[in-house]
Amino acid sequence: MASTASPSIQQGVAPLRAGQGHSFLLRRLHSLSGIVPVGLFLIEHFISNAFATRGPGAYAKQVELLSGFPFVFYLELFGIWLPILYHSLYGFYIWYRGETNVGDYPWMGNWMFTAQRWTGAIAFFYMVWHTWHLRFTGVHILMYPGAAFGKVQGEFQHTWAVVFYAAGILCASWHFAYGLWLFAAKWGITTGDGARRKFAYVCFAIGLLFVLVGALTMRAFLTTPLQPCARSKFRLSAISC
Numbered sequence: 001m002a003s004t005a006s007p008s009i010q011q012g013v014a015p016l017r018a019g020q021g022h023s024f025l026l027r028r029l030h031s032l033s034g035i036v037p038v039g040l041f042l043i044e045h046f047i048s049n050a051f052a053t054r055g056p057g058a059y060a061k062q063v064e065l066l067s068g069f070p071f072v073f074y075l076e077l078f079g080i081w082l083p084i085l086y087h088s089l090y091g092f093y094i095w096y097r098g099e100t101n102v103g104d105y106p107w108m109g110n111w112m113f114t115a116q117r118w119t120g121a122i123a124f125f126y127m128v129w130h131t132w133h134l135r136f137t138g139v140h141i142l143m144y145p146g147a148a149f150g151k152v153q154g155e156f157q158h159t160w161a162v163v164f165y166a167a168g169i170l171c172a173s174w175h176f177a178y179g180l181w182l183f184a185a186k187w188g189i190t191t192g193d194g195a196r197r198k199f200a201y202v203c204f205a206i207g208l209l210f211v212l213v214g215a216l217t218m219r220a221f222l223t224t225p226l227q228p229c230a231r232s233k234f235r236l237s238a239i240s241c
């Protein structure tokens with residue numbers, strides 16, 4: 001009698017192989033954008049914020065350095081905002097289409113597959129909220145770098161915001177670290193089980209390093225005495241900050 005049991009993997013596999021028209025190109029672009037520029041930006045962002053561990057003065061200098069780049073608006077638009085938007089929206093589209101790439105998730109199977117999608121989604125909503133608050137409302141920190149430290153402290157005045165920051169850091173770290181592993185497998189950088197297994201340890205260490213740096217950075221904002229702009233009444237006026 002023919003078996004009616006469904007195979008463990010039902011969806012069609014969508015490997016990164018040529019000959020799939022636009023979809024191949026868009027998936028390659030999605031994969032690449034996770035590393036360059038979005039992944040590179042994530043590294044820069046964690047390092048820049050880690051200057052908070054050296055105090056409000058060092059943090060202000062770092063913000064000033066970044067805001068002093070020529071063509072900063074276009075650098076941000078084409079180097080950060082649009083690539084993140086593309087990677088995110090196409091990521092949701094991949095999720096919606098239910099495209100699996102089983103060869104990329106061989107060990108814990110669908111668990112890692114699902115985690116990659118959920119961490120991306122949580123990171124997305126976190127980034128929208130985080131940029132809206134820190135970048136597009138209140139005192140403009142690129143114009144007033146000295147207000148940056150206090151503005152972040154202002155965010156941490158609510159427990160749920162601290163929890164959301166911690167979740168954002170955890171999800172972005174996990175997503176990027178496992179994304180590095182996926183990228184290396186998909187682009188033929190790690191071939192064979194041995195190389196992939198070894199690289200998994202490297203990626204796990206990278207993920208832990210991100211979480212550690214993020215945690216130390218948060219601790220610096222939480223334990224330093226409140227700076228100007230930390231309270232919302234100051235945040236209303238750019239001049240008083």
Ligand code: HEM
Binds near residue numbers: 030035091094095178
């Ligand atoms: C913190 C910002 C982000 C970074 C640094 C990042 C980085 C990466 C990297 C490096 C990969 C592996 C690329 C590959 O699959 O070859 C990846 C995969 C993926 N990303 Fe992101 N990502 C970010 C945000 C997001 C967001 C907001 C979403 C929205 C849901 C998302 C959805 C996905 C999906 C679905 C995959 C897996 C694609 C697949 O399995 O084929 N990512 N990401």
